[in-house]
Every structure is written in C-alpha cells, then in structure tokens.
Amino acid sequence: MPESDYNCTLHGIRQQSMIRTEGIYKSYGSLPVLKGIDLTISRGEIVSIVGASGAGKTTLLQIIGTLDRPDKGNVYINDTNVTALQGKALSQFRNASIGFIFQFHQLLPEFTALENVCMPAWIGKKNKATAEARARELMAFLKVDHRLQHKPSELSGGEQQRVAVARALINEPVVILADEPSGNLDSANAAALHDLFFELRERFNQTFVIVTHNEMLANRADRKLLMKDGLIAP
16 A cells, blocks of 8 residues: 555544655765655554664654654654744644653653653643643553652663653653663563553554564554665565
C-alpha cells in the first residue's frame, strides 16, 4: 500500500493524518543520515520503526519531535508545520503537543517521582495544584502512586519507566515518541510496558511512534516500518 494512502484505511476507517513528513534530509558533516523521508502516520496509530544501528531511526524520531531540524523538508504535526516554528513558539508547541519516552528514562535525580511527572506541566505554566492532581491521577493509572515521594534512585527500572510515561502524558500530548522504551527493562517489565502503550491508545487516542529493536513490540504495532540506509524500505 502506498505510504501516502495509509492514513485513509487504518482499521477500515478513514483517519486524519497526525504526522506527515515531506522530503526529510539530514546530514552530519559529510555523512548523509536521512535521504528523503516521506511518511504519513494517522491519528491514534501505533507505528514501530526498526532497522540496524545507523539506519537513521533516532535521527528521524528527533526531527519529528522537533529536537533536531532537517537540512531539507517539512514535518507537520496535527496540520502544524513544525519546521517553520522558531524559539518560544517551537518550545511551547513541543511542550503541549509531544510527549517523549526514552530508554534510560531521563528522570531528574534530585526530584521526587511526583515532581518529575509534574515538570512538563510546570514548564507549561500550569497551575501547581492542577498539575499535581493530574500527575497523581496518571500515576494511579500507571500503578506507581505508592511511589509519589520517592527519588528515581529508590525506584525499580519498571517503576522509573512508568514514571517517565506519566511525565510524557501530563500535558495530554497528541503524539508520543518513544526511543527504545523497553531497551533497559527485563522481559516482564518490557511486556507490561508494551501492553501499556495499547491501553493508552485506547484510553486517550494518542499517536505513538516507537523506535525499537524489540521484535515483539515492533510486530504488535499497527504498522512496522523498516529503515535502511537513511530511507524507509518499501
């Protein structure tokens, strides 16, 4: 099926495009990493991206997430051309619309689990009491509400990852980007995290793009994309 047509047929229902990339190129020095990526991802779709190390997976994810900029091309999220945004407007869009989940959690060690979850909401100037109430709700849903006042060093790997997921959800973003989210977890916690992504999609209708080497997770996605030599394989 042509990539551009996929957003019309997810689960047999016409779907609105949530993420669209057009002709994304990126090089680092003389090394070309992305060589013209055209991609459409529908609202509520879970897409996995697989491929060998160096294929460009993380670079593509960072560009979609506005953490890096392409040398050429455009990225649209929910019909906003994010490559045209600059400075404060870009930061505000990223904070409100995109949630990030990383392999090593990236929790701030000096803050409690609750404070870590609240951080994006506070950055977005949300009311402190409102942010904490939302954080507690999410942490209860994710079954880590008994660890609210614990520092990251006092949490297990699975608990740290669930706190990181709650942090990604705190601002109710339309897109969740995950880079090797289960790469630092044992098999039981990895399986639980994979189940959680599908629960979150059903509950919040968020769009997930997941870079992973975990074949079990990759194969469960609505669509698995293979990147090879800076391109998405046909």
